[in-house]
Amino acid sequence: MARCQVDYAGRLTAHLPMATRVLMLKADGSVLIHADGGSYKPLNWMSPPCNLREGTTDDGDIEWMVSSPKSDDTLRILIFEILHDTSHELGIDPGLQKDGVEKHLQELLAEHPASLAPGLTLVRREFPTAIGPVDLMCRDSRGSSVAVEIKRRGEIDGVEQLTRYLELLNRDPLLHPVSGIFAAQLIKPQARVLAEDRGITCVTVDYDALRGIDDAEHRLF
């Protein structure tokens, strides 16, 4: 905890006027400067790897020069008053265990393709193309190929992504014609307009309902 002033120079230049803040130095050399509010993003910071040099200004204040050895980013911290100072060894953290995001949605839809369109069947998940994998490759009731792009939130870039896949897939005479389905828990209006203008079908997915169906089916066995 210190009254400090900070100047950053790198991809941009930024300045923090003098105020009381939290300075956190991590074991890997990284530095975080936090205010008493806002979200988790620090006011300013320096990512590892970086080096910290401590010096003194002509006025007798503490000066920290933090610099990155690979980029030319620098952070200069002037410390006018130390209100609190403590140091602890934490060791290596076992890390965060995550569960259930877009991947789970893809798994559920892969098991229940017909929930996207009647008669739809799965060909394969993560169907490979030269520009990246298509989330689901399916066939409709008439045997035509259908590429499915799945998002938690459907926005314009997702439509662009599916459009690129469709353009590429439709060059393959063995697959042509390939149609597209854009599936998401929520589809933004602009994304829907763009998708439908390009002949892509939009489907909003009810995650909880789908999970319910899935659980019910598994209970049958």
Added chain:
Amino acid sequence: MARCQVDYAGRLTAHLPMATRVLMLKADGSVLIHADGGSYKPLNWMSPPCNLREGTTDDGDIEWMVSSPKSDDTLRILIFEILHDTSHELGIDPGLQKDGVEKHLQELLAEHPASLAPGLTLVRREFPTAIGPVDLMCRDSRGSSVAVEIKRRGEIDGVEQLTRYLELLNRDPLLHPVSGIFAAQLIKPQARVLAEDRGITCVTVDYDALRGIDDAEHRLF
């Protein structure tokens, strides 16, 4: 500083096994859980606004329940041992003063459009369209319209963005034909290929040189 274990449930579920970490509680109620490494992103957190309730487990350990009043996110922190505990009022921070990013690049190019192509002149910055503003609308030496998209780093999504603008602008008989220039300090190879495949001209911009020209011109007055 505490030995703790954390469970988050909300947009996803996540778990942090017991380990020693930094717990930061901010004045606005937000909570950050940091390890002794990684970058500025906490292992887990709760964004403001949120409420913290302190309780005790059957084993006598401290339990913090942090919940959001608007979403249904919850964070449960079990504290097994407190290694250090300190509290300070920091007050409101004057905040970060930023300078010089994409906006500055746009200003410089608006003042020196001919650096993008010989004879190019500015019509207007932030030229409005139904799907968003075009960074620079210009005219070439023959009087044809030229839409310019400016990025610090030129990647595929920037090319897609310009492509959408061009498609829309070219529907306007008063503007047609509109050509495109994709300007960036650095253009990724894949973005360049895509742009050139679509007839979009790529220009890499030397920010420092441009600033030098600009400074020199201002010194003349």
Added chain:
DNA sequence: CTCTAGATCTCGGCC
């Protein structure tokens, strides 16, 4: 290593 796409993104601007 690069490139791609997601993120409990965060943050700011504009409407």
Added chain:
DNA sequence: GGCCGAGGTCTAGAG
């Protein structure tokens, strides 16, 4: 308030 674009994005995963 929402939507949209940018970020010193960061981060994980695939090729």
